[in-house]
Amino acid sequence: MYGRYSLDFCIEKDDLKICFSRDGDVVRYSRTLGDSTMERIIASDGGQVIINPVEPLNLPEEVTRFLEIRFESIIIEPEATRRIYLTFPIEIGIFISKKAAFRCIDIFSRLPQKYSLYGPTDTGVITRYHWSPVSFTLPAHDPCFEGVVELDIVNTTKGWVEVSRVVLENYGMKIYYDQGLVSMKAQMRVIKSTIAETCCIRSPIREGMRKSIELYYTRTIGLSESALTFTMDAGVH
Template sequence: MFGEHELRTQFIKIADKKIHLLEDKGGIVRYRRDDFEVIIKNNGEKLKVLPAPALGYGVKLLMIKFRDPLVIPPKDAVAGFVEAPIEVDVKIGDLTIDHFILGKEKYALYGAIEAGVICRYQVSPFYTEEPESIGVAKLIVSNPSSEWKPLERVVVPIKGTSMYYENTKAYYPLLLVTLKNHSPEVNNTGRPPKEGLNAVGKGLSLPNFLMRW
């Protein structure tokens, strides 16, 4: 699924989408997905199918609401996983020849009506072990305060984020959530959530995001 594929006749299935590569005369390979087609001159380079952040119509933030609220004791932390939406880039060399969304797009308003922003939106359980979903994010939630703190959702900056993958799954970078005062602070570290993953992008940390609402 994710990774490099020979330019030869084959099907490549990614969740609910299917790519069809069809060899033609003269070293031509036809790339087809639904009603979309690209004609590729084969020079031996491989096709790359890579995960991309769920930017949808150009949003900068991803809001993941926990199916059940999380409560953290004072001076303590918990690590876990959430399901996260992803998109797919298909490339030859550095050229993107196709881009598509997996599953259904959902959006939500973050903040007040007069000052809020539209986010990509997902509802997910908080898992203590990595789920089987195609898109996953790992969070470490810490509470440095002297009081118990709840957390019902996390809002993550994703524009320009790196991504990570193995054959059948895609990962957002490790997310650190710090429950400061009344406004959780989210750090998209840019780092892989575990060892042994392939990287898309440079793995740079994004500016911290303060969840004011």
């Protein structure tokens, strides 16, 4: 389903249907997913459609900038790095483009949104919540529902640490996709037993993957590198 198309096509997959059809001088877009529908009218004589996964933090109405993935607790030895694979929820963006300009006209998801609070009630942040199994090799998944995070956990301390969650901020997310995989790479540096820094990495899990259009990056101008790192100061377990 992911990829680039002309302004005249239809895709059907289970209960999802996406159609672009020319009607005189305009193009009509329609999307149905279960009981949810979207229709748009586009005045364009050319261009293309891009369908790709986007940061899973847009529905409904950008409640939060943070994705929290909880997983089975892992105890990591001192001054060691361990790589694990986690899943994350997928949102799908429909873009129209012509020359160097593009516009997102629809975002939807095949998973319900769940939210949590990371940190104290007075100073914590609302997060998009997702529970994931832990894998040590690339897990099987349906890329229309979930993606895979390749997470390197770096224990910089001289003691054992226990980790059971990671929080990622939207501005740093770099999502890549092909027809069989949606993925991100991320790093979590544990600097104290209760504090860690997280960031996403601009690199695909495997060769040949296409980089998704970043909704949050295009909405923001002049972000420094420090803005792409999140400090988890309310615990890692």
